Amino acid sequence: MGRFLGLLVALVLGLGALGVLAQEEDDPVKEAEKQKQQLLEQSGGILPSDLYVQQGEELFKAKRGPKQASLEACDFGRGPGRLEGVVGRLPRYFFDTRRVEDLDSRIRTCMIRLQGFRPEEIRRSEVVAIAFYIASLSNEKTMYVRPLLPQEKQLYELGERLFYLRAGPRDMGCASCHVTYVGRRAGVLPYSDLLGDKRVASHWPAFRYSNDQAWTMADRIRACYANLGMPAPDFYSEPIIALTLFMNAQARGARMDLPGFIR
Amino acid sequence: MKGKRFLLWFTLASLLGVALSQQTPFQQRVSQAIQSGGPEFQKSMQQDPDQALCSQYRDKLPAELVPAFLERQRKLIKYPADGRLMGDWKKGEELFTNPRKGNCYACHTGDPREAGAGNMGPGLVGYGARGTSEAVVKYTYDKIYNAWASMPCSLMYRAGYHGILSPEDTAHIVAFLLDPASPVNANLKR
Numbered sequence: 001m002g003r004f005l006g007l008l009v010a011l012v013l014g015l016g017a018l019g020v021l022a023q024e025e026d027d028p029v030k031e032a033e034k035q036k037q038q039l040l041e042q043s044g045g046i047l048p049s050d051l052y053v054q055q056g057e058e059l060f061k062a063k064r065g066p067k068q069a070s071l072e073a074c075d076f077g078r079g080p081g082r083l084e085g086v087v088g089r090l091p092r093y094f095f096d097t098r099r100v101e102d103l104d105s106r107i108r109t110c111m112i113r114l115q116g117f118r119p120e121e122i123r124r125s126e127v128v129a130i131a132f133y134i135a136s137l138s139n140e141k142t143m144y145v146r147p148l149l150p151q152e153k154q155l156y157e158l159g160e161r162l163f164y165l166r167a168g169p170r171d172m173g174c175a176s177c178h179v180t181y182v183g184r185r186a187g188v189l190p191y192s193d194l195l196g197d198k199r200v201a202s203h204w205p206a207f208r209y210s211n212d213q214a215w216t217m218a219d220r221i222r223a224c225y226a227n228l229g230m231p232a233p234d235f236y237s238e239p240i241i242a243l244t245l246f247m248n249a250q251a252r253g254a255r256m257d258l259p260g261f262i263r
Numbered sequence: 264m265k266g267k268r269f270l271l272w273f274t275l276a277s278l279l280g281v282a283l284s285q286q287t288p289f290q291q292r293v294s295q296a297i298q299s300g301g302p303e304f305q306k307s308m309q310q311d312p313d314q315a316l317c318s319q320y321r322d323k324l325p326a327e328l329v330p331a332f333l334e335r336q337r338k339l340i341k342y343p344a345d346g347r348l349m350g351d352w353k354k355g356e357e358l359f360t361n362p363r364k365g366n367c368y369a370c371h372t373g374d375p376r377e378a379g380a381g382n383m384g385p386g387l388v389g390y391g392a393r394g395t396s397e398a399v400v401k402y403t404y405d406k407i408y409n410a411w412a413s414m415p416c417s418l419m420y421r422a423g424y425h426g427i428l429s430p431e432d433t434a435h436i437v438a439f440l441l442d443p444a445s446p447v448n449a450n451l452k453r
Contacts, residue, residue, distance in 0.1 A: 171420040186381040230307040233300030
């Protein structure tokens with residue numbers, strides 16, 4: 001009898017443990033939260049993304065480039081030097097460049113216009129760090145991307161078209177995994193529900209703990225194309241800005257978690 | 264003289280007609296944007312007509328377009344020169360799991376011991392229960408070579424059509440699924 005009870009207890013415990021494992025696998029958000037806490041405990045309260053933010057702040061405020069200017073006069077949509085919450089309204093149309101720009105391309109624009117860098121001199125790692133800094137000032141603010149101007153509406157439609165466009169040697173597009181088959185897994189990884197879950201597009205730029213990378217939405221999009229066996233669109237190009245606009249608009253109303261911390 | 268002028272107007276009108284029928288302004292805008300992504304990206308985003316249909320209808324092809332779609336896709340299937348549609352299951356296993364080749368396990372369980380298999384597609388454990396009749400072998404071969412020849416706009420990519428799998432490679436994967444000795448069918452022995 002005692003042996004039977006012992007077996008029963010072991011079985012129940014075993015099943016319980018399996019259940020916990022399965023749950024963790026199924027909820028990447030909870031798993032990321034756990035990893036974040038572990039990392040915070042190990043490092044004494046500093047996350048890798050904090051280092052990018054700090055580096056970005058230094059780059060943002062330093063007088064650099066041929067014009068020896070800082071980026072503090074850069075207008076991200078709320079006026080020169082106003083940075084709080086700007087990530088929640090990007091991409092948006094800018095009257096000075098007469099194009100819709102996302103966070104990355106706007107940083108690049110200011111490095112060219114204010115600091116005098118030539119486009120080929122702009123280092124991607126610097127743009128990412130500056131993006132992390134600006135994102136940190138939008139943390140916990142609301143996402144409110146809403147295409148209003150004709151240029152924004154047109155680029156939104158363009159992004160939607162690209163999102164559903166199936167091409168390449170694997171006959172796929174963004175929607176194949178993120179809409180049509182959402183909830184299923186390719187390999188071990190589940191796909192984020194871009195149309196149904198507002199948290200998905202509201203945590204970029206983000207630190208990816210699984211491979212120690214700092215990514216903006218542009219890096220995410222480019223890696224997705226690479227996963228489909230397709231050459232990625234160039235950084236700062238229209239396909240990236242259009243897709244970002246389409247996805248960010250799906251997250252309207254979300255409270256931003258910035259910089260994000262994800263697998 | 265009158266004839267010449269007529270010819271000129273006719274030529275101009277038909278040129279305009281060609282220009283207008285080719286692309287709407289929005290489509291032109293899409294092409295421009297794709298072009299701005301770089302030449303390599305632009306090339307890879309060029310769709311064949313059926314990829315364009317699947318994108319346009321978001322994978323739900325209207326019923327009246329289905330027969331012609333299937334017919335076009337069937338014509339794309341090529342078979343091994345020796346006519347053998349079932350090859351070596353061991354080579355098939357390597358192709359099934361190789362991410363650069365079939366990459367099948369990303370969506371389908373094959374060998375039940377494979378821990379990292381995805382579930383985008385139906386599980387294939389015990390697929391060999393169907394036997395190895397000519398009809399089963401050919402259906403399996405066609406499905407792997409060109410999935411759109413039986414299911415329009417299916418998520419499953421046309422590995423043979425795109426040259427990811429050669430006809431011989433396809434036959435090896437058929438064997439991996441159907442050969443009684445393959446680990447896919449280990450559960451059928453008992």
